[in-house]
Amino acid sequence: MSPILVKAIQLFLSLSILIILHELGHFIPAKLFKTRVEKFFLFFDVKFALFKKKIGETVYGIGWLPLGGYVKISGMIDESMDKEQMAQPPQPWEFRSKPAWQRLIIMIGGVTVNLLLGFIIYAMVLLVWGKEEISQDAFPNGFAVAEQLKQYGFQDGDKILKLDNEKPDNILNVSRQLVVRGANTVEVKHANGKKEVLSLPDSLGTYLYTQGALYPLTPRIAPVLDSIIPDGPADRAGLRAEDRIVSVNGKAITFWDELTHKIKNSNGEPLRLVVERNKLTDTISVKPSEDNTIGIAPKSPIKREDITKKSYSLAEAIPAGVKFGYWQLRDYVSSMKFLFTKKGATEVGGFGTIAKLFPDTWDWQGFWMSTAFISIILAFMNILPIPALDGGHVMFLLYEMITGRKPSEKFLEYAQMVGFFLLIALLLYANGNDLYKAIFK
Structure with missing residues (x-):
């Protein structure tokens, strides 16, 4: 099977799982607070649906436009823009009639599910497959150093002993940590055997990124x-x-x-x-x-004996999965600063970029690792205070809870429309970038 098709299938399955569980995060608290849910859809049913069935007061279905999913909650200004319903007097089962704290729980439910799901998946991956670690010994000749790093005291042939006083468990991740996560100090052992602690500026990551030095430290290997x-x-x-x-x-x-x-x-x-x-x-x-x-x-110099596999019990996998997920989220948030650079703006990607996260051949470990990462990304993106996203609704609810004044429904309608058009513009730009790179690069 073509690698492109394998990636597409994995992306489709992963997003379907994440969308359904995200919407359940809204659906379940809504039902617990006796709020009517009119629709629960995977994908958008613009004009028509591929499948739908009404069970109780809710229509469950699958739309034809695979750009997300939604639950339509009665008495809520959302992407359906149901002005007719909002013009009627509030009903006890409607979202707008519920206390602000209940509405807040309903709105943060999807983000909460995505975040917890990412942690859980990482924990299960560690439990089932463990974690591979590659020590410094795999590269006896140390690292080749990008020119941009040499001004800080790095030399070709350096071995990385510690970053911020912590020994790296996978030596291949040190470049990513320097660029994305950053480090204030790096302890190195030069090719002449001398050890030295190097101090680095906070702006190093952005500098390396804008200079195109995404891998400033690469293993020094034979020219085979x-x-x-x-x-x-x-x-x-x-x-x-x-x-x-x-x-x-x-x-x-x-x-x-x-x-x-x-x-x-x-x-x-x-x-x-x-x-x-x-x-x-x-x-x-x-x-x-x-x-x-x-x-x-x-030719990769890594031998089987250079790779050690760390196994986890269930009691060990849970905190390790949460820690791993935390650092994935923190690194992703840290990398957002690159978007405000000229180079970063051109790297924004859509579905094509997301599909590249998945392996070329079907591999369950790779599939679940990518799914966990996307779940965490969705949690972060959805909580941003942008109207039309969960974070936009949360922002207005917090304003109401703090000031005691609820924004007018007309204001919320306009905010929803502005947010919706911003998201469409971003979606077109991101996928346009993917298309441009596929054709011209």
Whole structure:
């Protein structure tokens, strides 16, 4: 099955699960407070529904437009914009007739479910599959350091011992932590054996992101090819998997980062590579493409013995899952600052970007990890104080509870319309970015 189709199916299933459970977060407290729920829909039923059935006072159904879902609660200004109902005198079973604290619980129910669901899924993944950890020993030659980091004292060949006095459990995550989470101090061991504690500015993450240094620390590995892009410069020149690059233009090559540095600075000029293959050497000329790449990928140095698997009991998995989910949420919120940069605005993505979170082949562990992450993202996005989102309703309810004055229904109608159009604009922009990248990049 095509990887694109596998990703699409996983995305569809994941979003369906999350939407239903999110709406249940509104539905259940609404019913507990004896508030009438007129509709419960997966996806939007604009003009018509694929399926619907009325059970009791509620119509349950599946719409044809897969952009979300909704519950229509009587006496509430929502995306249905049912002005006719709101023009009638309030009824005891309507949302607007309930105390503010009950309305608040109904509105935060969806976000609460998404947040707790993310924590629960992470805990269950740890319980079932455990967690793989990769120690510093997997990379005896340390890290190659991006130029943007060297001004702070980092050197090629550094080993990362601690970030903010904590030893990293997975050494491959240190780049992400520096860019997204940040660190005030990093203890390193230089190639000469000297240990040093480096101090870093709070703005380092944004600086690295805007400079395009998303992976400022990459493992220093041997220049051995793992795969070649078909019909790329390397493929046309005759390079093959398992080839080891010995030198470039007469300059000896020891590590992969030295090879990529030579390629990036080639300015499109042909490169003379000395290649070792089956214990024999050969000289191959490669002309880089316009973006100074030749279409090669390195062979991973990680061996099975470098990976340790940590198992969890149920009592251990629950707090570990909550902790993992907390850091995923915190990292995601921290990364939002990048949106206010020129580069960040162009990286906003829609459904295509979300689909990339899922593995190319069906893998339940990967599916549930991605689902948990999306659930946490949905919780954060929905609680933003934007009209038409749960957070917008919560904002107006908190205003009412603090001031004792309820915003007029006319004001809420206009706010709902403004929020709705903002969300549509964002949706079009995000998915437009995906389409642009798919066509032109």
